[in-house]
Amino acid sequence: MRKLAKKNLALLNQLSLPFDLIPFSLSQILHFEIFPCDLYSFEEQTFKLHFKENSLIPKKDLAVATILEKPSFFIQNEEEQKIQDKNRELLRLSFRSLSVSPGMSSCQKALNLLCLNFSSLYFNPLDIEGLNLQYQCLKILLDYFNEHPTLLAEALKNFEKQRHPYLFAQPMISSLMALLFLQKLKIIGKQSEIIVMASFFKDIGMGFFPKHWFLEKRILSSEELYSLQEHPQHSCNVLHGKIPLARIGLEIIKFHHCFTNQEAKRSSIVGLETAIVSMMDIYTAMISSRPYRKAYSPYEALSYLKEIFQDPFPLEFKYFVLMVNSAFLKK
Numbered sequence: 001m002r003k004l005a006k007k008n009l010a011l012l013n014q015l016s017l018p019f020d021l022i023p024f025s026l027s028q029i030l031h032f033e034i035f036p037c038d039l040y041s042f043e044e045q046t047f048k049l050h051f052k053e054n055s056l057i058p059k060k061d062l063a064v065a066t067i068l069e070k071p072s073f074f075i076q077n078e079e080e081q082k083i084q085d086k087n088r089e090l091l092r093l094s095f096r097s098l099s100v101s102p103g104m105s106s107c108q109k110a111l112n113l114l115c116l117n118f119s120s121l122y123f124n125p126l127d128i129e130g131l132n133l134q135y136q137c138l139k140i141l142l143d144y145f146n147e148h149p150t151l152l153a154e155a156l157k158n159f160e161k162q163r164h165p166y167l168f169a170q171p172m173i174s175s176l177m178a179l180l181f182l183q184k185l186k187i188i189g190k191q192s193e194i195i196v197m198a199s200f201f202k203d204i205g206m207g208f209f210p211k212h213w214f215l216e217k218r219i220l221s222s223e224e225l226y227s228l229q230e231h232p233q234h235s236c237n238v239l240h241g242k243i244p245l246a247r248i249g250l251e252i253i254k255f256h257h258c259f260t261n262q263e264a265k266r267s268s269i270v271g272l273e274t275a276i277v278s279m280m281d282i283y284t285a286m287i288s289s290r291p292y293r294k295a296y297s298p299y300e301a302l303s304y305l306k307e308i309f310q311d312p313f314p315l316e317f318k319y320f321v322l323m324v325n326s327a328f329l330k331k
Contacts, residue, residue, distance in 0.1 A: 021075065025073075099140070107151060111172065167206070174200075199280055205234025235253050
């Protein structure tokens, strides 16, 4: 009788699992030493306990599974906040160690954790604590690369190799490229900080749109694309009063698509700061693959940028081409 009751309870627990589980990316625990909770996989049309809580994480197996994204993993809904809190703790520690022991290894870990924590904001863009933590860490990163400018290009190239999902990696790549570009132009101080901050936070408003829009292997419909054009304003609404970003930073974010959006272009007056953010945004978008298309080559991206920026900003576009060539294309 007891065996039957135990069997029925196990069956009941198995049947109830789909109602308690949420999808989970293994990238969220790449910096953990042990599994923070039970991880379930979905295989052969059923949920199975794949990794047990507090067991050691096999780093090599986990890395392979993360790249292949197979099998699909799930955690219980109440565990999500615990993992997010742990990642924020690791982020704070990584930036403390960055100031104590500077070097490429510490830098790379800090960048990966910054990107990882930024991904959670796309699912909760109104998380004020998360926004401020990102802002403070990015300020530290700016100071770090201003003190160690020779590390920036290498750090950027190494970060691109980590294969973070495009939606979460693009803010980091475009803002680091903006900083590298600003260093070439000898633009430093507060102006540089505002441009880099705007480049990093410009797309936080994407968090208000369905995530499957960015994951499906299809081009968005005209209605979806029209709706998506509102994301710069959503970003401004999220950031205003939440982080100490100067007003000009919000203006840059609001109009950073004006070079490719004719309606916005007609109704806005933009300067060099907005052009820089837009240039980095377009370039990084084009050289990154999407579920519905392959990445464009750097040469195709530069050709497209030439049509947009060479006439209004000839000197800056020339410096941008030289930067891309010396930092990323030369072997």
